[in-house]
Amino acid sequence: MEHQCRLHIGCHLTSSKGFRHMGEEALSIGADTFAFFTRNPRGGNRKEADPDDAAALRRILREHAFAPLVAHAPYTLNLCSIKPEVREFALRAMKEDLERMELIPGNYYNFHPGSHMGQGPEKGAALIAEGLDQVLQPGQHTIVLLETMAGKGSEVGGRFEELAEIRAAVRLPEKVGVCLDTCHVHDGGYDIVRDLDGVLGEFDRVIGLEHLKAVHINDSKNPFGSRKDRHEKIGEGSIPLETFRRVVTHPALRGLPFILETPNELPGYAAEICLLRGMEAEMQEKMKDLENNFTRDQDKNHKKE
Numbered sequence: 001m002e003h004q005c006r007l008h009i010g011c012h013l014t015s016s017k018g019f020r021h022m023g024e025e026a027l028s029i030g031a032d033t034f035a036f037f038t039r040n041p042r043g044g045n046r047k048e049a050d051p052d053d054a055a056a057l058r059r060i061l062r063e064h065a066f067a068p069l070v071a072h073a074p075y076t077l078n079l080c081s082i083k084p085e086v087r088e089f090a091l092r093a094m095k096e097d098l099e100r101m102e103l104i105p106g107n108y109y110n111f112h113p114g115s116h117m118g119q120g121p122e123k124g125a126a127l128i129a130e131g132l133d134q135v136l137q138p139g140q141h142t143i144v145l146l147e148t149m150a151g152k153g154s155e156v157g158g159r160f161e162e163l164a165e166i167r168a169a170v171r172l173p174e175k176v177g178v179c180l181d182t183c184h185v186h187d188g189g190y191d192i193v194r195d196l197d198g199v200l201g202e203f204d205r206v207i208g209l210e211h212l213k214a215v216h217i218n219d220s221k222n223p224f225g226s227r228k229d230r231h232e233k234i235g236e237g238s239i240p241l242e243t244f245r246r247v248v249t250h251p252a253l254r255g256l257p258f259i260l261e262t263p264n265e266l267p268g269y270a271a272e273i274c275l276l277r278g279m280e281a282e283m284q285e286k287m288k289d290l291e292n293n294f295t296r297d298q299d300k301n302h303k304k305e
């Protein structure tokens with residue numbers, strides 16, 4: 001029971017010391033999910049994966065009832081570039097990454113949809129869907145996530161409609177979900193501070209909340225609608241703490257993995273995990289009190305009858 005209710009939260013970890021090391025590091029900071037780059041974030045080649053190391057991580061994930069992990073593709077991948085060689089590289093890297101993800105089946109692979117570089121968001125979405133059709137396999141055990149973007153420059157994914165368009169165009173939409181980044185949507189003009197219900201309602205109408213698989217929980221260095229995308233520590237940016245309380249306790253987001261991508265080292269992440277877990281636990285306590293009061297009142301009424 002407690003496991004089902006608890007908030008699944010973790011942060012971005014470095015993958016340089018391998019799979020098992022990430023699992024142990026996550027445990028050491030009270031995390032039960034985490035994110036990592038599948039290769040150097042600026043692109044480049046991957047290191048060969050060690051199956052024994054992956055098995056060790058799988059054991060940790062199972063023994064400690066982790067929520068799905070949310071791996072992150074390099075930022076430089078661009079499935080909708082004007083340059084064919086850039087698209088080629090993105091395809092090759094994603095194929096390799098997804099093969100590697102099969103060593104830890106049942107997790108997510110999140111990526112930035114891309115920048116259309118003046119071709120327009122429709123053409124961008126079409127190219128991204130075309131690329132996904134080349135890398136997604138019916139038998140794969142990883143769901144690929146499109147990240148909601150701030151809409152900086154010619155980024156595709158600043159509007160929910162663009163993500164819905166990509167999902168609608170791929171041959172295997174069941175292998176494609178969405179990851180919502182609180183900093184990005186806030187910067188992109190979705191008002192999660194004053195109207196979180198409204199934003200999630202719009203997500204549901206345009207994409208469908210059943211396709212929301214993970215949340216990147218970040219504060220923003222910039223004001224609402226700035227289309228900037230610069231993350232800040234929780235409670236230190238332009239998104240108030242109260243909004244984060246609502247996000248981690250929102251019924252529509254319950255059970256999803258929450259990933260911190262804030263500018264922190266491990267102790268800072270541990271503190272943020274503790275803070276957000278505390279907010280969620282407090283809400284659970286309140287709910288329990290309400291339930292107890294309700295049953296007590298019911299009992300009283302019963303006796304009066």
Ligand SMILES: [Zn+2]
Pocket residue numbers: 072112147
């Ligand atoms: Zn990202």
Ligand SMILES: [Zn+2]
Pocket residue numbers: 147181216261
């Ligand atoms: Zn993010």
